[in-house]
Amino acid sequence: MTPALPAPVHYSVPRRGIDGFCDAWHAIGGTSERITSLDERADPTPTADLVHATAAIAQTGSIVIDSSRNARAASLLPDRCAFVIDASTIVDTPGDVLRERARWWPGAMPSQIVFVTGPSRSADIEMTLTVGVHGPGRVHAIIIG
């Protein structure tokens, strides 16, 4: 049996590149800034918890992180968290990461990969949205390039 590869998932909203990512990221409650190098950051406060992104996804406003480059706790335990994204790693869809595994992780798989799509949230009580339930409630994307 030769399983046919499932067709790629196409999205109806043409969000692409840095602007596309920022639109989607803001829509789900994130903040962002764009700089050309980390040295020029105006507010260096959250740098202690900088988390390096493997990739970012424009359609869904997701940031892909993995446990080989970052401590898992760094993007999980603090109230706020800043992700550093290399602009050249922003892709269109989740499929551009999931279907191109070898591009992003050429060697052994990291023990954990996480697609982070906004701040920690819950609507478990009366469907009322509340952020920062367990993970960070404020998430900031720093895009370099």
Added chain:
Amino acid sequence: MNDVAVRFVTRADRELRNDRVRAAVRHTTSLLAANRSTALDGLADPDAVRDSAHAIRRRAIDTLPQLLDRWAARATANGIIVHRARTAADAVRVVLDLADAQATAGHSPVRIAKGKSMASEEIDLNDALEAAGHEVVETDLGEFIIQLAREKPSHLIVPAIHKSRFDVAELFTTDAGRPIEPDVDAEAAYARARLREAFLRADIGITGVNFAIAETGSVCLVENEGNGRMCTSLPRVHVAIMGMERIVDTWAELDVMLALLARSATGQALSVYTNIISGPRRDDELDGPDEVHVIVLDNGREAIVGTEFDDALLCIRCGACLNVCPVYRNIGGHAYGTVYSGPIGAVLMPLLRPDDPASRELSEASTLCGACTEVCPVRIPLHDLLLRERHRDAPGDASRLRRVTFRLWSVAWAHPLSYRISIHVVRAILRLSSRVPKLARRAPGWAGAWTRDRVVPRVRR
């Protein structure tokens, strides 16, 4: 069968009288259904994606043994310890043994932080762990509320759908020993602080699994709060429990499933945290568990594979069918009296527990309107399966009168003249009952059985 059927009806009747819960369930399910519908528009061709998802899940069920073996071999090579559990008791035994190992290592009482997992509900894991003297804390906000209330989840995605913020404030106030305001942010803040401690002290983290991915021996777990990440990252031991059917072959297939799962469940493009776990902490990594165990749970599933009902195993537990079901929306999850509720529960429970009359009767808990089938992201023919279950369970001893009646009916409606005559007869009856209201409420003779629960509708001339 009859006295059992009364039990579901009795429970449903009780829930129907609970206006507060009904309003809450209706409010939540309406929002979720609307969110789902908007979110699917984010896909260029949602129907094509659903077709693709159906094909992926169908192939997974058709090749389940090979797929599981392939996944298990890779997972084992990655350092994951794979356990196969045929029954609920087997699965519980595995977890108890792992907890005992922690106790022997000097961590007593063993502290367990648990993420949301329907598979663990299926095997009544918490009761078993508590009976063995271990401390278990549910860490999903909704599940934590349910645990404090000593109840069972009543919705796949929103387990505390039936609790108001006032109910929650009461539960949290008792738990805290100080007043917690009936304000959702205040309640979430309390849960954050209270459960943070549980995460940091936990010896074992237990979670469910949304998908196993054969290609890399990984498991995927989606969640919004971060409690799943905590349970899989902070404790020394992570134990994941997965239904044996929750597997896909490749990451490309996972892409298709993820495009539908969160959209169908909550209306998000992706859940906040989509975790893909491929093993315990590697030597060059900074943190993560030393041991990862995955328990592959059968518990009645394998027996369904290959039967006319095995489309039920395509389910990805998004809860979309609950939100649109006129039965679920009116009676909520508890009336079903089983782990899974709503249309998928009504289909699945009689299959998973064929020897349990209370589960078996649930195929009656449907109007067969087909709303569930319409929204199912993996295109399970839910109402069709319910009908087939009813066929299977229908007693084969229909009376001669009944058999003859139905035979005549089918012959009559197959011919235009007799069909038209029958319509005239019905119209005459309706006209008569409109004039004589007493007849509409209490018809004479055997027709009275029909009007016992119904009123003949009034017709205009």
